[in-house]
Amino acid sequence: MEVKLSNGKVIPMEMHKIKIVQQTFLPAIEERIEAIQSAGFNTFLLKSHNLFLDMLTDSGTNAMSDNQQSAMLLSDDAYAGSESFYKLEEAVQDIFGLKYVIPAHQGRACEHLIAKVFVKPGTYVITNYHFTTTKAHIRLCGGEVIELIGDEGRITNSHCPFKGNMDVLELRKTIEKLGKERINSIRMEATTNLIGGQPFSMQNLKEVRKIANEYGIMMVMDCSLISENAYFIKTREPGFEDKTIKEIIREMIEQVDMVYMSARKSAMARGGLIATNHQRIFNEILPNVPVYEGFITYGGMSTKEIESIAVGMYEMVDLNIAGSGAEFIRFFANRLIEYGVPVVTPPGGLGCHIDASKFLPNIPWNEYPAGALAAAVYIISGCRGMERGSLSMDREADGEEEQSDMELLRLAVPRRTFTMSQLEFLADRISWLYNHRDLIQGLKWVEEPPVLRFFIGRLESINRWEYDLLQAFQSDFGAY
Ligand code: F0G
Numbered sequence: 001m002e003v004k005l006s007n008g009k010v011i012p013m014e015m016h017k018i019k020i021v022q023q024t025f026l027p028a029i030e031e032r033i034e035a036i037q038s039a040g041f042n043t044f045l046l047k048s049h050n051l052f053l054d055m056l057t058d059s060g061t062n063a064m065s066d067n068q069q070s071a072m073l074l075s076d077d078a079y080a081g082s083e084s085f086y087k088l089e090e091a092v093q094d095i096f097g098l099k100y101v102i103p104a105h106q107g108r109a110c111e112h113l114i115a116k117v118f119v120k121p122g123t124y125v126i127t128n129y130h131f132t133t134t135k136a137h138i139r140l141c142g143g144e145v146i147e148l149i150g151d152e153g154r155i156t157n158s159h160c161p162f163k164g165n166m167d168v169l170e171l172r173k174t175i176e177k178l179g180k181e182r183i184n185s186i187r188m189e190a191t192t193n194l195i196g197g198q199p200f201s202m203q204n205l206k207e208v209r210k211i212a213n214e215y216g217i218m219m220v221m222d223c224s225l226i227s228e229n230a231y232f233i234k235t236r237e238p239g240f241e242d243k244t245i246k247e248i249i250r251e252m253i254e255q256v257d258m259v260y261m262s263a264r265k266s267a268m269a270r271g272g273l274i275a276t277n278h279q280r281i282f283n284e285i286l287p288n289v290p291v292y293e294g295f296i297t298y299g300g301m302s303t304k305e306i307e308s309i310a311v312g313m314y315e316m317v318d319l320n321i322a323g324s325g326a327e328f329i330r331f332f333a334n335r336l337i338e339y340g341v342p343v344v345t346p347p348g349g350l351g352c353h354i355d356a357s358k359f360l361p362n363i364p365w366n367e368y369p370a371g372a373l374a375a376a377v378y379i380i381s382g383c384r385g386m387e388r389g390s391l392s393m394d395r396e397a398d399g400e401e402e403q404s405d406m407e408l409l410r411l412a413v414p415r416r417t418f419t420m421s422q423l424e425f426l427a428d429r430i431s432w433l434y435n436h437r438d439l440i441q442g443l444k445w446v447e448e449p450p451v452l453r454f455f456i457g458r459l460e461s462i463n464r465w466e467y468d469l470l471q472a473f474q475s476d477f478g479a480y
Pocket of ligand 1: 056057058059106107108109131133134189193222224225262263264271272
């Protein structure tokens with residue numbers, strides 16, 4: 001919910017009160033320098049106690065509600081036939097309108113199961129845009145990903161309300177060129193993560209469905225961030241103003257054959273699930289669940305988490321909750337814009353994204369400007385974000401580096417977690433960094449894993465630039 005102040009300014013409002021807190025600390029800059037060096041300049045390898053604000057991700061880091069926590073106490077730890085699973089099944093049937101529910105331990109486990117069953121070597125998944133783990137699973141099964149995001153999706157500064165839209169003209173051309181039998185599915189990712197958490201419109205989704213129907217191609221939707229996409233449809237797409245988030249979600253889901261989701265994002269819990277109304281799809285995937293995840297009524301999740309997802313699904317269709325992340329992100333992004341910092345516009349649905357190629361134009365893409373910026377932001381604020389650029393891309397089979405379309409630093413805003421003064425502090429420190437950006441240089445590899453290298457790879461700074469930053473920071477602010 002946003003409220004208007006008497007000076008005309010609009011601010012986001014926390015529609016909750018804080019009942020329980022976790023203490024956080026702001027380490028001194030010298031400690032932060034040591035921490036980032038021992039983390040190989042990879043923010044994934046920082047420890048919680050090194051951090052002030054953890055904005056690495058909005059995945060599994062959202063604050064739970066009292067109702068989610070109390071539901072966890074009622075969980076039924078049966079190996080098979082757990083009551084908790086049937087509550088989740090009912091929630092999915094009610095909110096998504098889908099009959100068959102398959103539990104899995106998180107989003108990528110769903111991707112693994114789906115790829116294993118449907119991706120044959122030499123086939124393609126056409127998607128609006130890839131997600132890292134999705135692409136990895138498709139490739140591991142011998143398939144390839146084709147991205148058909150519209151031109152606006154690749155432009156960081158835009159007024160386009162639906163940058164996550166698929167280019168439907170290209171979709172038809174691509175199907176005609178490759179032949180429909182080589183395309184195993186069309187995947188639409190809600191609140192498209194890697195281009196800055198950008199939504200697709202209902203109209204675009206329906207146009208894609210129409211083409212998929214013409215060619216008889218299965219459609220899959222990644223619903224990890226579905227409530228935010230529905231919020232953007234409600235607030236940006238004509239004709240949806242008066243619909244509820246639940247009605248919009250239903251309409252979205254009616255367009256596809258199968259959905260899957262990481263329950264760590266919109267649903268504010270941990271875990272994952274696949275759901276469909278097609279018995280054939282269900283029957284094909286289900287036998288894989290006991291092999292890779294766990295029995296079909298827990299799928300590798302704790303039953304406590306299953307209970308919290310069931311409640312979280314009802315919460316995510318509450319307008320005050322579905323929109324709260326997006327509204328805080330807009331507030332934070334607008335602050336940075338006021339300071340002249342280049343951020344992705346319109347602000348998206350899971351975090352604020354800084355355009356590192358504009359922030360650090362002197363660092364070439366293969367010295368990872370967004371990775372260097374992530375390290376620099378940590379050094380000057382104690383807050384960690386996540387590189388979403390060329391470092392997050394794996395090498396091609398021939399060892400060549402793959403350049404990302406964008407070099408972004410994502411500062412995720414987990415739901416119900418941070419306060420406005422924390423975001424004000426971070427925006428101020430980033431504006432200072434922007435004025436000292438010439439001190440930052442690139443990164444180079446020390447240890448580079450072959451798959452999903454960004455998670456655990458280690459790098460070092462070119463010319464030890466962190467010490468230049470340290471000196472400038474200390475002379476302006478002292479230790480903090
Ligand atoms: N799909 C999307 C759109 C995601 O954002 C994620 C995870 C996954 C699938 C995989 O789900 O983590 O539960 O296995 N995104 C996290 C992030 C990791 O930080 O953006 P998972």
